[in-house]
Amino acid sequence: MQRDEAIALLKTHVRNEGLINHCIATAAVMKAVASRMGEDENKWESIGILHDIDYEEVNGDMSHHGSNGYKILMDVGVGEDIAGPVKRHNYELCWDSDTPVDIALTASDNISGLIIACALVKGGDISAVTEKTVRKKMKDRSFAAGCNRERIKMIEKFIELPEFYNIAIEGMKNIKTELGLF
Numbered sequence: 001m002q003r004d005e006a007i008a009l010l011k012t013h014v015r016n017e018g019l020i021n022h023c024i025a026t027a028a029v030m031k032a033v034a035s036r037m038g039e040d041e042n043k044w045e046s047i048g049i050l051h052d053i054d055y056e057e058v059n060g061d062m063s064h065h066g067s068n069g070y071k072i073l074m075d076v077g078v079g080e081d082i083a084g085p086v087k088r089h090n091y092e093l094c095w096d097s098d099t100p101v102d103i104a105l106t107a108s109d110n111i112s113g114l115i116i117a118c119a120l121v122k123g124g125d126i127s128a129v130t131e132k133t134v135r136k137k138m139k140d141r142s143f144a145a146g147c148n149r150e151r152i153k154m155i156e157k158f159i160e161l162p163e164f165y166n167i168a169i170e171g172m173k174n175i176k177t178e179l180g181l182f
């Protein structure tokens with residue numbers, strides 16, 4: 001599945017621009033982490049793009065988040081290798097996995113918003129966001145409070161945190177204009 005195909009599919013189910021931005025930001029991190037871990041960059045990017053495809057449909061009923069996304073994806077012929085991680089990323093319900101893709105998705109899902117928030121503090125300039133910025137803001141729990149620090153730290157199983165912050169920042173820089181950043 002190509003990036004533009006995945007984004008088009010996402011947009012058949014998600015209208016909110018902020019949510020679409022969240023998905024492509026998470027995907028940019030996933031792609032960069034895949035490259036670092038020797039995994040399939042294209043596939044991990046698609047997983048990132050599609051991970052919240054059911055978010056508007058479940059309309060706050062998180063007991064169906066992930067499993068509905070899985071169904072949507074399987075129904076249109078997207079394979080288990082992409083739909084499976086989408087289903088399992090509902091941490092509260094499904095978390096019993098320690099595979100690289102599942103851990104990378106939960107960490108990317110949470111770091112992407114933190115980095116966007118860091119860039120917004122700098123007036124939207126992501127080039128001003130460094131590993132040190134992220135490290136500092138990780139400790140300030142009231143900053144971007146919705147970004148779960150424990151789930152970001154799960155990536156330590158595979159990558160040290162400072163390196164992960166750099167990978168995530170660099171990944172998101174590649175699509176900065178799409179995210180409304182510079």
Ligand SMILES: [Fe+2]
Pocket residue numbers: 022026051052109
């Ligand atoms: Fe998400």
